[in-house]
Amino acid sequence: MDSKTLFTGVFGFPVGHSMSPLMHNTAFAALELNYTYGAFEVEKGALKKAVEGIRALGFRGVNVTIPHKVEVMDYLDEIDEEARQIGAVNTIVNENGTLIGYNTDGQGYVRSLTEEWNTPLKGKKVVILGAGGAARGVAVSLAKSGVAEIIVANRSFDKAHELATHLSQWVGSRGVALEHLDQTKPLDADLLINTTSVGMSPHVAHIPISPAVLHDQLMVSDLIYNPLYTELLTQAQQAGARVHNGLGMFIHQGALAFERWTGQAAPVSLMKEAVLQFLQKS
Numbered sequence: 001m002d003s004k005t006l007f008t009g010v011f012g013f014p015v016g017h018s019m020s021p022l023m024h025n026t027a028f029a030a031l032e033l034n035y036t037y038g039a040f041e042v043e044k045g046a047l048k049k050a051v052e053g054i055r056a057l058g059f060r061g062v063n064v065t066i067p068h069k070v071e072v073m074d075y076l077d078e079i080d081e082e083a084r085q086i087g088a089v090n091t092i093v094n095e096n097g098t099l100i101g102y103n104t105d106g107q108g109y110v111r112s113l114t115e116e117w118n119t120p121l122k123g124k125k126v127v128i129l130g131a132g133g134a135a136r137g138v139a140v141s142l143a144k145s146g147v148a149e150i151i152v153a154n155r156s157f158d159k160a161h162e163l164a165t166h167l168s169q170w171v172g173s174r175g176v177a178l179e180h181l182d183q184t185k186p187l188d189a190d191l192l193i194n195t196t197s198v199g200m201s202p203h204v205a206h207i208p209i210s211p212a213v214l215h216d217q218l219m220v221s222d223l224i225y226n227p228l229y230t231e232l233l234t235q236a237q238q239a240g241a242r243v244h245n246g247l248g249m250f251i252h253q254g255a256l257a258f259e260r261w262t263g264q265a266a267p268v269s270l271m272k273e274a275v276l277q278f279l280q281k282s
């Protein structure tokens with residue numbers, strides 16, 4: 001092993017429950033790479049100094065999570081095109097003192113979905129619930145991967161409209177207020193994606209949309225992975241729909257960051273196994 005350890009990690013607040021250190025350290029060990037990954041609690045006012053610390057300490061790179069994904073863009077030297085289109089950075093790579101920002105969330109989502117759905121995205125009609133930061137990453141990457149149409153349904157109409165307008169440069173898109181979406185009949189779509197936090201532990205009985213919209217021709221995807229199967233996914237399975245949970249997105253966004261830092265293919269199955277074991281124990 002090379003004697004110089006390369007440091008990576010995650011900047012966020014809070015980060016105490018992050019599974020990224022487990023996932024990345026498992027991957028580094030499996031490939032015998034002399035890298036290590038830590039969780040760094042960075043408060044809101046401290047982000048600029050923390051980013052300067054990447055250069056000062058010679059870190060290879062970091063992930064950036066809530067609440068810093070947008071603000072961090074102000075402190076970087078270069079921003080990759082897709083991160084700019086999404087409007088957020090979740091991965092920084094330090095190339096000899098030049099800090100480059102990427103966003104691996106959207107691509108991580110698309111990789112995970114295509115791996116599990118095994119159906120071409122081209123021509124698919126998509127309904128996205130929510131219009132926040134998580135929705136933006138997923139929606140931009142999907143919009144660029146050939147889907148036919150994206151409807152953004154959000155509690156507040158303004159944010160739905162704003163995101164749909166942004167997506168219109170790549171795909172047919174419109175925004176709708178969630179309360180105006182017809183929830184009394186099967187949804188006219190191929191893919192329904194929940195990007196809101198509704199249904200996340202501890203509120204596991206909550207569901208972001210009426211089960212009346214679910215049907216057996218639908219793929220239902222939830223970005224939540226705690227619990228692994230939300231009430232939405234459980235109801236979708238009962239309606240005969242295929243389901244996709246948020247674990248794959250988490251693993252693949254990490255794998256894409258790992259590949260940027262190390263230049264090596266990530267051991268995706270091992271990373272998934274480590275996180276799954278941890279989730280099932282906790």
Ligand code: ATR
Nearest residue numbers: 130131132133134135154155156159195196197198
């Ligand atoms: P994130 O980065 O996780 O997407 P966010 O940017 O705060 O977080 O966005 C949260 C999204 O979940 C928003 O679309 C929010 O709807 P509003 O724009 O109307 O606030 C949606 N959301 C959160 N709680 C919700 C609830 N109880 N019912 C419906 N939508 C909800």
